Amino acid sequence: MNETELLDILARGEDSRHQFKANISNIDALAAELVAFANSGGGVLIIGVSDLGEVQGLSAADISRLNQLLSNTASQSVRPPIHPISLNIRTAQSLVMVIQVPEGLNRPYTDAQGRIWVKSGADKRHVTAREEMQRLFQQAGLIYADEVPVASATVANIDRPALEEYFENRYRQPLEETGPSLARLLQNMGLARDGVLTLAGVLLFAKKPERFRPAFMIKAVAIPGGELHETRYLDSEDIFDRLAGQYQRSLAFIKRNLHHVQGDQGVNSLGILEIPEIVFQELLVNALIHRDYFISAPIRVVVFADRVEISNPGHLPNHLNVEQIRYGLSNMRNPLLASHATHLLPYRGLGSGIPRALNACPRLELVDDRIGNQFKAIIPRRAR
Known part of the structure; x- marks a missing residue:
């Protein structure tokens, strides 16, 4: 990025990919910005600029301090650690630091307090809703919705004729001739866990699945x-x-x-x-x-x-x-x-x-x- 490109970004203002800060001295505040970008597709943090995009500039001492702060924050206060790239750009007014944060490959990222931040327009927000946290873990391949047990659905809620027809069509063997118990068989197929049906088990073979997940219609x-x-x-x-x-x-x-x-x-x-x-x-x-x-x-x-x-x-x-x-x-x-x-x-x-x-x-x-x-x-x- 050169000065012309920087000024063009400043003229357009803040958005989900670009955040302006006059200065940063707090490690927690910087961690929150880095985490939000890493969880939301990456972005650019520009320091030495007001919220309105006016260059206020940084001193050489500021640049040195910010580089050390960035290194400590990215390695110690962001979990797992990330690897941002900093670039110092001289404008007609003064120096500006540009920090490029890549999209994280190991989402979701958290700050030192275990909080998850994401971008929300030009700002950021703390993720607290369980469904949104689940989606972040889903995107990272750490959890799949269809494998989650549905607490109120048990093996007794299986539509046995439907399961028998499926089993015989797929495996060319009657269900009653298999060795394991029904609970063990369903667990082996990923349709139950410890006697509780997974979401896949409910959606595919439960009697009246709307009793357990009425929204999935x-x-x-x-x-x-x-x-x-x-x-x-x-x-x-x-x-x-x-x-x-x-x-x-x-x-x-x-x-x-x-x-x-x-x-x-x-x-x-x-x-x-x-x-x-x-x-x-x-x-x-x-x-x-x-x-x-x-x-x-x-x-x-x-x-x-x-x-x-x-x-x-x-x-x-x-x-x-x-x-x-x-x-x-x-x-x-x-x-x-x-x-x-x-x-x-x-x-x-x-x-x-x-x-x-x-x-x-x-x-x-x-x-x-x-x-x-x-x-x-x-x-x-x-x-x-």
Whole structure:
């Protein structure tokens, strides 16, 4: 970074990637800034500048002291330690120190008191909500939502016929002929832990899973216009079920609220769906398997007059972006669910679902809303 680049940043003001400080003398204050950047994609801390972006400058003694403070803070007051890079830039007014903080590879980072800080706009905030902490650990691969036990769900809540059918289809062996007890078998499959069902066990095989996790359902609505705030609807359904049932019922909801067109079919044909069915098969499966189950919110399916929208709680995980998933790159947020879903849903786990949907519907729009913390697929309908 040179002076011209620095002045350009100062002219634009503070944001989530750039923080200005006139000076810093407190090791805890510096640690909080470093931790927030490391947990939030990295950024630049500029010292010697007012909040308004006016250069106030630093003395040579300030620069020496700040370098020592930075070294001590990054190695002793940030856990795990990070490795920021400092750069001293001479402006027409005075010296300014620029500290570049890379995105942390071992998130979440904490300060010496064990507090987790993240960026919130141009400021930072202390993370206290359990769900947000869980998501940070999830991003680091330290915890997966589908492996977490659901305290009130026990082995007795398993829908045994559904499990027996799955087991025989997958392993070609009746469930009753296996050696271990049901509790041990479920634990071996990752569906229970010490007699308590994991989230995967609840979502895949529990009787009435909505008793334990009512938010993990699909809200489906068909609206005659193009805005969500329409005063009436054509069809509506709250879909509570196991994952396989949610998939089947939400696909049926979409199909019954779309038109069928004759196309090249004969006059006596029922016609073909205005949007290829495979588009919804792939998008619904991806929503159910890859949603963020640390967010207590439903998947939303809305059939508008001109489009269909499928909104999924949680933006794309880690560094994954829309362009990457267009070409088949994937990152499993719920590996346990994914491993079982290949035998329950039309899912292969190869990252090929989105490319198939795009091939069938090139105008499909994918939106990774990181501020709203959701992923949305927008499927345009045929003009009539």
